[in-house]
Amino acid sequence: MLSCVHDLLIQSALQRPNAVAVQIKDAAINYQDLQQQTYTVAKGFLALGLKADERVAIYLPKVVENIQALLACSYTHSIFVPINPVLKSPQVQHIVDDCQVKIIITNKARLQAIKSLLAKNSSLEVILVTDANEEELQAFTQTNAIKQRLLTWQALLILANETGHAIKTNSASSKDTAAILYTSGSTGKAKGVMLSHHNLVLGAQSVAQYLSLTEQDKILTVLPLSFDYGLNQLLSCLLVGGQCILLDYLLANDVIKAINKHQITGLAAVPPLWSQLAKARWLDASSVRYFTNSGGVLNTSVLEQLRKVMPNAEPYLMYGLTEAFRSTYLAPNMLDKKQGSMGKAIPHAKVLVLRNDGSECDDDEVGELVHLGPLVSQGYWQDSAKTDAKFKPVAKHLCQEFLCNKAVFSGDLVKRDSDGYLYFVSRADEMIKSSGYRISPTEIEEQLSQAEYINELVAFGVPDEELGQAIMVVASSTVQEKAKTELQEALLKQAKISLPNYMLPKEIIILDELPKNANGKIDRSKLKQGYYSQYTHS
16 A cells, blocks of 8 residues: 555565666666665664654755655655755745754755855754765865754765664554645745645556556656656656656756657646747657646647647646645647646546635636645645635535545636636736746845835736746836946846846836835736736737
């Protein structure tokens, strides 16, 4: 029985020990070796004093240590917290502080980037650096004030082999929290979504079912493992005993080369990457049997071009949210019949369209998308108020097939046609959806509004063909007109220092004063309307 995340690896290691599990560049590791090495890492974690339910942050690119660490957390009944490797120090600091991380695993480059947080954090006890030697870590401690224990990855493996810690593989419950994934909300900083072992395992089974995954599949994972769907690609592959090829790409051409080199059968991406791939020069893509889109609406012309360059591939258009994993997908055979649709609920899920009073909408009536079923997450880490606002009960007659009537309210407005197919209408909050990321305007505003000479500052999204939405920043300042260009440059410089690339504004505009509503608050709607029309017709 597959109760926990590491059970996916154990099952495939027994069934296909010599088959390649993970490929990163030219390095491959089979299922048996991955299972044995992960077990050793788990023993190392126990030797460091890691206890059940304690948090381990993984701040790494796509390397084998990343995979071993998250699976080892499952072995030890601790909780893994994947951190997007493109995040900068302020965002990493928030995550590490918010869920009281005990161990953080990173590499030399990112250790330098986050060294300022190491002297501040009280919960963090151990820093594991995957690509450093003892001499390099000694030099680092001599030049930086840190309170934590600093270890090489090799030292962890030696420690594991020197101790007699045994792993109790059957003592964890599927209801235990396995991971915390951080996602932006419409206000404030990123929130930690708690996912149980059951959420992750059932999510892998659901996607493997409707994509018809088998041990013959070679899945290209370009999405970050900190994304729910990037993580699911790995777990779905482990479930069926397939081969997962992990890729950190710089250019769309890197993805095309990987598809050709490894004879990829399936890949997932977000609209901005699909847009780049549609314009690229393709090699032989005959091996691709499916591709999936998530993280935003895929432009119709882009979709048609992708269908031409991957003639054997079936397209799956999907919708999801971290709080409930995936929610819907449109089957390939309905792509032309139901153009623009998000499809229907994925296996093990039920999706409703509800009015504000909790009643179910009629066909073609706009309402909020509400997700029910065992894929609904456990809520937000140590934030009962936000959990109660997002995760709410629905009427019993709407959820008779489930033991629990707790549902997650997405904040997205949709409508359902007479055949039960769903169509996205708009977001009900101020979230920006850019490059497949859900971005909080408040997080951008907090980092930039502290700049000198800035009175007020607002961030919002404007339509963009490739990004979905581009980020616009409008600020007010009393500086003279000739100094506004310098202020724009200073704000952009600050953004590059404190924000990841996907949060960088496309344009920064300085006004003398921002418009206000009757209550004296910044009139965001008026600002957005003016710039929306400008970008829509540009």
